[in-house]
């Protein structure tokens with residue numbers, strides 16, 4: 376193609392601001408620019424949950440973000456690292472991560488890395504990798520027919536009086552007190568619990584997210600228990616868009632998702648800086664079968 380003229384435009388000068396001080400519409404526009412499905416309300420939940428930085432250019436455009444959600448005194452989940460496509464591979468992503476680290480000295484970090492970001496995180500020292508599958512699609516009632524081991528106990532809708540049990544199971548599954556995340560998740564989610572011998576042994580939440588609804592978190596000691604508490608959400612959303620993010624080791628649960636219309640669409644990598652980000656308290660006890668979201672973990 377013939378070049379008609381050339382113009383050299385100087386690179387941007389970026390200023391860092393508290394993410395809560397910029398117009399949320401600009402944050403949404405940034406995540407849309409990289410093809411992410413987050414709605415305004417998904418951003419709003421994260422802004423209520425955590426802290427972050429926005430890189431702003433000379434005329435106030437938001438061209439980069441990073442956030443962190445603090446779960447324990449010494450642990451934070453890093454999320455929403457985004458740089459505007461035309462700015463990428465010029466060091467802004469690394470700069471934002473370094474600033475987030477500087478502002479949280481002495482903290483152990485966890486995150487879920489997209490393919491594009493994995494190399495950056497590895498070079499910043501992140502490790503303890505675990506593959507996370509993003510399963511999504513139009514939910515089908517055919518998943519109901521998937522054979523699964525008979526699960527003992529009763530599945531019922533979660534009530535507000537179950538919240539302490541949910542937090543206890545989540546703490547056992549993740550090693551973190553994530554009550555701050557649950558305070559944001561519970562009011563916008565519908566929950567199912569599995570009760571066995573008068574005790575809640577597994578649960579799942581489901582809430583509006585991105586293009587439809589997301590099932591997560593799902594916490595259970597076995598994949599069969601996880602399926603038992605997830606099935607009612609599939610039933611409730613048959614014919615509409617559903618998503619679940621699950622560690623790839625959960626092959627039975629992934630099979631259930633696929634049979635329910637949620638095929639593997641993409642994968643991310645759970646990573647930790649300093650130590651593994653999510654460690655169940657016991658090898659045979661509760662664990663994370665589905666994430667609340669890639670940002671929340």
Ligand SMILES: CC(C)(COP(=O)(O)OP(=O)(O)OC[C@H]1O[C@@H](n2cnc3c(N)ncnc32)[C@H](O)[C@@H]1OP(=O)(O)O)[C@@H](O)C(=O)NCCC(=O)NCCS
Pocket residue numbers: 409455456457458459462463464465466467468469470487488489490491492494495498
């Ligand atoms: C991931 C992302 C934030 C990186 O931002 P960036 O501004 O390009 O980052 P930097 O310029 O600081 O690059 C950091 C490193 O990543 C590498 N990198 C950047 N984009 C990459 C790509 N598309 N594929 C592979 N590596 C890439 C750079 O080469 C650089 O490596 P180096 O330091 O060894 O040279 C940006 O690509 C982005 O917003 N992507 C879409 C959203 C996303 O996936 N966010 C990550 C969430 S976990």
